[in-house]
Amino acid sequence: MSSCWVIYNGSLTSDKFEDQARLIKEAAERAGIQALIKKNYEVMMDLTSSIENPPSFVVFLDKDILLARYLKNKGIRIFNDPEVIETCDNKANQYIQLAKHQIPMPKTIIAPKVYPAFTIRDSGYYEKVLESLSLPMIIKEGRGSFGMKVYLIETEEDFYEKVEELRGIDYVFQQFIATSKGRDVRVNIVGGKIVAAMYRHSETDFRANITNGGTAEVVTLTAAQEKIAIQAAAAVGAEFAGVDLLFGENETPLVCEVNAAAHIRNILNVTGINVADAMIQYILEEIQ
Ligand SMILES: Nc1ncnc2c1ncn2[C@@H]1O[C@H](COP(=O)(O)OP(=O)(O)O)[C@@H](O)[C@H]1O
Ligand SMILES: [Mg+2]
Structure with missing residues (x-):
């Protein structure tokens, strides 16, 4: 057995x-x-x-x-696989991989590694980031879940404060997709196939995470959403994935992130689909 x-x-x-x-x-x-x-x-x-x-x-x-x-x-x-867990664990790492596979996503700049003695304001680097992405923008730590390490930066003051605070931490600067404010789609994928999806929205926060106050409902994905969700999971090599999609201009989907260990309780409650059964069936076929 x-x-x-x-x-x-x-x-x-x-x-x-x-x-x-x-x-x-x-x-x-x-x-x-x-x-x-x-x-x-x-x-x-x-x-x-x-x-x-x-x-x-x-x-x-x-x-x-x-x-x-x-x-x-x-x-x-x-x-x-451990390699996949590692790629996804750090969003900066993950975005490099997604970009390598030309996955549509918000414009993203990986923050450079800086040591404590570095004078951020004098470097000239951060002005270029501000110029390139403009405000408001998103700053996202490499490691974080449930929306907890994702920040909406609205002023230059907030920007420099966050940049100072994040010394020594991997993070990215990212275009804020205003058309997706407080809403996204979560797609659960198993072995390259979509198993379940839900639309998440929040009336109180720019982040749609349920843990962060969002609510969710059943959604029928567009062909474009299906395609990029599957492509994103494949780009990071994930056999199991929870892909978050944003709504760009004219609802064009953009990949927000790929979770390698996506939680499946909320999607079960919302859709009645138990992703765990699909995961186990997939594994049994794989290990035969
Ligand atoms: N670039 C962005 N533009 C607009 N909203 C975003 C952007 N990035 C993230 N969000 C919102 O913040 C939420 C959390 O971001 P995400 O990258 O999925 O991090 P986490 O791992 O914490 O879930 C997303 O579900 C989405 O609602
Ligand atoms: Mg997420």
């Missing part, structure tokens, strides 16, 4: 991470797979010993890339 581990980050206290793991475990069990939920720190990354009772595969819901790689090196198949 196949067995699997569902790994999530045990240091995150919000119940939604364990809930996410439970949805996958239940789907695995429905498919006759013995499933164990594990917190990342419950797997000892001891390089000198072997893993007792290794599973047939791991569904990796965390961003502990070292753990994903450790398990992969032990010969265990990991979904998503």
Whole structure:
């Protein structure tokens, strides 16, 4: 009998991470797979010993890339692959990959690495960014979820304050897509196929994330939305992906981001579609 581990980050206290793991475990069990939920720190990354009772595969819901790689090196198949988790974990990295595949997205500039002694205001660099993207613009940290590290910058003062604050952190400057203010589309993709989608909107914030106060409803995707969502997931190599799409001019879709460990509870509640079942079916076909 196949067995699997569902790994999530045990240091995150919000119940939604364990809930996410439970949805996958239940789907695995429905498919006759013995499933164990594990917190990342419950797997000892001891390089000198072997893993007792290794599973047939791991569904990796965390961003502990070292753990994903450790398990992969032990010969265990990991979904998503550690390389994909790493690419997506850092949005700056991810945008480089999306751009390489000519995926339509807002104009994006990756911030340079700067050390503490650097005088930001004298460099001349940031004026060029302001000129190129103009205000309002988005500043987005490389690592962040639920809209928490995405900022709408409206004044030069806010711009320089944020730039100072983000020294030493990977981030990007991005064109603010005003036509998409407070609304986006989430598309869940499994193995190159769209499984579910929802329209998210917020009346109180420019970010449409549900965790950030947005609400969601069922949506029928346009052919253009379907196409770029699938292309975006493929561009980063994601077998499982939650792709966020923005609405550009005339509702032309633009890729906002690709999540490698997209949460599936909200989309289940909104659409009645359990993405976990599609994930498990996909894995079973892959590992045959
Ligand atoms: N360039 C942009 N223009 C307009 N809205 C944006 C832009 N980038 C992000 N947003 C809004 O902010 C939300 C969060 O951004 P996202 O990149 O998806 O980060 P997170 O990983 O935190 O979800 C998006 O769902 C969208 O509503
Ligand atoms: Mg998002």
